[in-house]
Amino acid sequence: MYKKDDNVTLAITDLGTDGEGIGKVDGYTVFVKDAIVGDTVEAKIIKAKKNYAYGRLISVIKPSPDRVQPKCPVARACGGCNLQHMDYRAQLRFKEQLVRGNLEHIGGITEYEFFPIIGMDNPYNYRNKAQYPVGKNRSGDTVIGFYAGRTHSIIPNTDCCIGAPQNAGILAIIKKYLDKNKVEPYHEETHTGLVRHILIRTGFATGQIMVCLVINGSKLPNESELIDALSGFAGMTSIMLNENCQRTNVILGDKVRTLWGKSYIEDYIGDILFRISPLSFFQINPSQTRILYEKALEFAALTGNETVWDMYCGIGTISLFLARHAKQVYGVEIVWQAIDDARQNAALNNITNVQFFVGKAEEVVPKVYGEADRGSNMANPDVIVVDPPRKGCDEALLATIAAMSPQRVIYVSCDSATLARDLKYLTAKGYQVAKVQPVDQFGHSVHVECVVLLSKVQK
Numbered sequence: 366m367y368k369k370d371d372n373v374t375l376a377i378t379d380l381g382t383d384g385e386g387i388g389k390v391d392g393y394t395v396f397v398k399d400a401i402v403g404d405t406v407e408a409k410i411i412k413a414k415k416n417y418a419y420g421r422l423i424s425v426i427k428p429s430p431d432r433v434q435p436k437c438p439v440a441r442a443c444g445g446c447n448l449q450h451m452d453y454r455a456q457l458r459f460k461e462q463l464v465r466g467n468l469e470h471i472g473g474i475t476e477y478e479f480f481p482i483i484g485m486d487n488p489y490n491y492r493n494k495a496q497y498p499v500g501k502n503r504s505g506d507t508v509i510g511f512y513a514g515r516t517h518s519i520i521p522n523t524d525c526c527i528g529a530p531q532n533a534g535i536l537a538i539i540k541k542y543l544d545k546n547k548v549e550p551y552h553e554e555t556h557t558g559l560v561r562h563i564l565i566r567t568g569f570a571t572g573q574i575m576v577c578l579v580i581n582g583s584k585l586p587n588e589s590e591l592i593d594a595l596s597g598f599a600g601m602t603s604i605m606l607n608e609n610c611q612r613t614n615v616i617l618g619d620k621v622r623t624l625w626g627k628s629y630i631e632d633y634i635g636d637i638l639f640r641i642s643p644l645s646f647f648q649i650n651p652s653q654t655r656i657l658y659e660k661a662l663e664f665a666a667l668t669g670n671e672t673v674w675d676m677y678c679g680i681g682t683i684s685l686f687l688a689r690h691a692k693q694v695y696g697v698e699i700v701w702q703a704i705d706d707a708r709q710n711a712a713l714n715n716i717t718n719v720q721f722f723v724g725k726a727e728e729v730v731p732k733v734y735g736e737a738d739r740g741s742n743m744a745n746p747d748v749i750v751v752d753p754p755r756k757g758c759d760e761a762l763l764a765t766i767a768a769m770s771p772q773r774v775i776y777v778s779c780d781s782a783t784l785a786r787d788l789k790y791l792t793a794k795g796y797q798v799a800k801v802q803p804v805d806q807f808g809h810s811v812h813v814e815c816v817v818l819l820s821k822v823q824k
């Protein structure tokens with residue numbers, strides 16, 4: 366048993382779900398952020414419990430063969446990347462183990478075909494979206510960067526190596542404008558000040574850029590000065606203002622105003638063109654997303670005659686990807702702006718065999734199913750795709766999926782723990798996990814995306 370401020374030396378033998386190193390001293394478990402399997406480290410105990418403790422990494426006594434120098438100078442302090450100090454191939458192995466471990470321990474699922482994770486060719490500069498909080502440092506200067514892990518103190522960084530390279534230049538222009546016009550950054554505790562966040566989105570295939578300033582108000586001083594400075598930046602397509610006057614951690618408010626250019630940008634995934642507005646969800650790594658969707662398409666085994674439901678469809682990305690190979694696709698999504706985009710995206714790509722519903726999937730789908738003719742295609746889909754947020758699917762939705770009884774369910778997941786929980790439910794309802802394919806969309810973070818094929822067990 367150790368206590369706070371004790372120094373311990375330990376060998377790291379495991380990684381936790383947040384990428385933290387885990388090791389033992391005298392049988393006592395210590396979690397050490399920034400340490401990896403194979404390291405021997407010195408750590409200071411910062412919080413001691415009866416059976417375990419949290420330690421802060423003091424020094425690496427013997428580095429793991431997988432340890433590398435992070436590319437980013439603030440990788441350790443920043444809350445964005447948790448694994449930059451680990452060789453990318455080792456990160457991929459960790460993610461495979463995470464998925465398999467969760468399927469086994471949470472879902473009780475051990476028998477399925479597992480495909481090795483598909484990693485990125487270059488795990489840098491892959492993010493097409495960045496949200497930078499704006500604040501002040503101790504000397505009162507405006508700083509732009511990222512939140513430190515678990516806190517809201519801002520680590521200044523305008524040149525994030527997983528983001529688009531041009532973000533630094535855009536942020537420099539905005540910073541100059543903020544300083545010159547003495548625009549106050551937002552202050553969370555007092556709910557005063559104006560600029561909260563800067564959102565930058567880039568269409569990697571089109572080169573189009575959107576900048577959206579999130580402000581605690583409805584107007585910026587000297588807006589035209591900012592517009593003049595930003596609109597000349599190569600690729601600038603849309604300059605937007607988002608109003609968020611709430612005391613909240615949620616970054617975006619629901620009011621947007623176009624300051625200059627279009628109210629959206631466009632990008633391709635595969636050969637499908639998407640229109641993206643500031644409030645819509647769009648996959649942050651389009652080239653890996655394409656790989657993911659191609660897997661989903663392969664697992665769906667469409668011949669052109671199928672009816673497909675796409676739950677949590679966002680701006681219709683998967684729906685449209687599958688529609689070209691199916692008879693009819695129905696999409697469901699909670700954010701109405703995303704559904705507006707989804708409908709426009711369908712029109713933009715001349716896809717007419719999709720229909721979108723706005724609302725919570727767990728409410729809309731049971732309702733539509735309840736009202737549909739029992740013999741209709743809508744109530745008897747061949748394939749159902751789900752792509753829920755991290756918390757996974759609501760049980761009411763899973764129950765309706767089981768009732769609709771499609772031949773195949775394709776589960777696209779960004780959290781293998783909730784995936785495993787939901788697979789457990791579906792396997793109890795007559796489905797079997799056939800194939801699991803992880804695809805790395807988020808290099809240097811602990812997140813891992815998976816696509817899973819479930820097939821109906823033939824009675």
Ligand code: SAH
Pocket residue numbers: 646647648676677678679680681682683697698699700703724725726727752753754
């Ligand atoms: N399939 C899309 C979006 C996946 S992200 C794509 O690949 O781009 C998950 C989506 O689920 C988000 O668009 C989010 O707005 C939506 N969502 C969250 N909770 C929901 C719910 N209860 N019902 C329907 N959609 C929901």
